[in-house]
Amino acid sequence: MGRKHRGGMTKARVSRIGSFxxxxxxxxxxxxxxxxxxxxxxxxxxxxxxxxxxxxSDYRANWLNRNHRILDWLLNERSSIICLQEFWVGNEELVNIYNKRLGDAGYINFKLARTNNRGDGLLTSVHKDYFRVVNHQELLFNDFGNRVAQLLHVELVAPFLQCRNNNVRQEVLIVNTHLLFPHDSSLCLERLRQVYKILQCVESYQKENQLNPLPIILCGDWNGSKRGHVYKFLRSQGFVSSYDTAHQYTDADAHKWVSHRNHRGNICGVDFIWLLNPNRYRKLLKTSWSQAVFGMFKYQLRQASLTENDAFAFLKADSHGDYITYSAFCEALRQLHLIGHPYGLSVEETKDLWVQTDIDGNGVLDYKEFQQRIWNPTWSEQRDEISHEVWKDDVHGTEQTIGFGVKNAVLFPTEVEKGMWPEDYSLSDHARLTVVFSPVRMPCSRLMA
Structure with missing residues (x-):
């Protein structure tokens, strides 16, 4: 394309021409x-x-026709990365069709079934014109919901070869997953735990392979909206929603787009492509996890119209002093259904939360510790400041790596971008989300303490 396109397109331009x-x-x-x-x-x-x-599944002609139409769309769009959920891994004919058509088009394919023979799973495909696959890992949670995730470590190749520089890493971590559906409120913690496990696996992979910060792209059906705890948790780790970044949407704009009509008939926005750039300062993962759990705790107390003082009194219970004991802390968690059921916090997780909250380690929580660790923790709300500029060769200073600017993002069918679900859409009960990224050079960051 000509130089005029390098800086990205305006929001109005994106909205007007959509998929084109x-x-x-x-x-x-x-x-x-x-x-x-x-x-x-x-x-x-x-x-x-x-x-x-x-x-x-009982009508071969139906599923065959629909999946060929899906493949037609995917091959017409020809994305560098394709992440599919609810891929019917249990049907050999369908698997072979995807392998053949995507393989013939130049894709390298990785499929992963959900545990306990659920029948469906994930398919991640990367185009060999853009990536060399360094490694591939399967993440099997073996927990409620039989959820799984895929981790691909890839290196950019042509057409980026002309930008190659020994001092600039050109590698990316790609994750594809499908979180548990929130059938009831007791599963909120389990969904949060699934994301925590994914990020733990990514972090472990980076440490085991002695990788400095790389851009991370998380794709999938998150089964939760911008209003949920999973969204806030990922934000606290420095991730940004690529679609919202492209359209300059804030957290208050959750109603402006949808991506799914679920089996209950509700329309909601649950499909995300998250981006974490290597120059983003972020909290320690365990800190984000603790704050996310306490976020659920605080949400329930606020739903019950409890003020800060009320909440401290609730936690303090019958304590004789002006402090919270561990037993009272556990009882409060039990009353709020965060422990005491199969999907609640484990004994180890509960103790770990307590240790992080008890700042001075004296075995009780005073009001100041309650404020700093439970009621008013400091969340990282830094904005992504990556520009849309392309790589430049005159980079100086600190160690450099590749990152991405969000150039464009489109949901199809286009009606969902206006918060509506079209009745004549039959490809799936989800919309397709495609994001275009522009590579940029940037310095590496460090974790926040």
Whole structure:
């Protein structure tokens, strides 16, 4: 493309031409693109609302036609990275079709089934014109919901070869996952724990391979909105929602787009491509986890109209002093259903929370510790300041690495970008999200203490 496109397109331009903007950006030799799409496994697709047992998987012509249409869209868009959820790994014919059509188009494919033979799973494909696969790991949680995740460590290749420099790493970590559906409030903590495990695995991989900070792209069906605890948790780790960044949406703009109509008939925005750039300062992972759990704790107390003083009194319970004991702390967690059931905090997790909260280590929590660790913890709300400029060769100073600016992002069908779900859309019960990234050079960051 010409030089005038390198700086990215304006928001109005993106909205006006929709998918065509993505198609044009994909052809730009200075960009890479990523698509995430829950393609609705035929074993889950209901064909008759009155007969819940009537599924698309029983009608070969139906699922064959729909999946060929999905592949037509994917191959027409030709994203550098494709992350699919609810891929029907249990059907060999379907798996072979995806392997053949994507393979013929130049993709390297990795599939992963959910545990306990659930039938569906994940498919992650990267195009060999853009990436060399350094490593691939499968993350099996073996917990409630039989959830899994894929981690790909890739290196950028042509057309970025002309930008190659011995002092600049050109590697990326890609994660594809599908979180548990929040069937009831007791599962909120389990969903948060699933994300925590993913980030722990990513962090462990980086340490084991002695990797300095790399850009991380998290794709998938998160089964939670911008209003949820998972969203806040990822934000505290420095991740940004690529779609919201492209459209300059804030947290207050959650109603402006949707990406899913669930089995209850509700429309919601749950599909995200998260980006963490290597120059983002972020909290220690355990700190973010603790604050996320206390965020759930605080949310429930506020729902009950408890003020800060009320909350301290609730935690203090029958303590004779002006402090909170460990037993009272546990009882409060039990009353708020954060412990005492199969998906609640374990004894080890509960003790770890207590240790982090008891700042002076004297075995009780005073009001100041309650404020600093539970009621008013400091969240990292730094904005992503990465510009849309392309790489420059005159980089000086600290150690450099590759990062990404969000150049463009589009949801299809386009109606969902206005918060509406089209009745005539039949490819899936999810929208397809594609984001275009522009590589930029940037210094590495360090974790916050």
């Amino acid at each position: 903007a993505i198609a044009s950006s994909v052809k730009d030799a200075t960009s890479i693109s990523c698509t995430t799409f829950n393609i609705l496994a035929p074993i889950y697709k209901r064909l008759n609302n009155k007969d819940q047992s009537c599924r698309e």
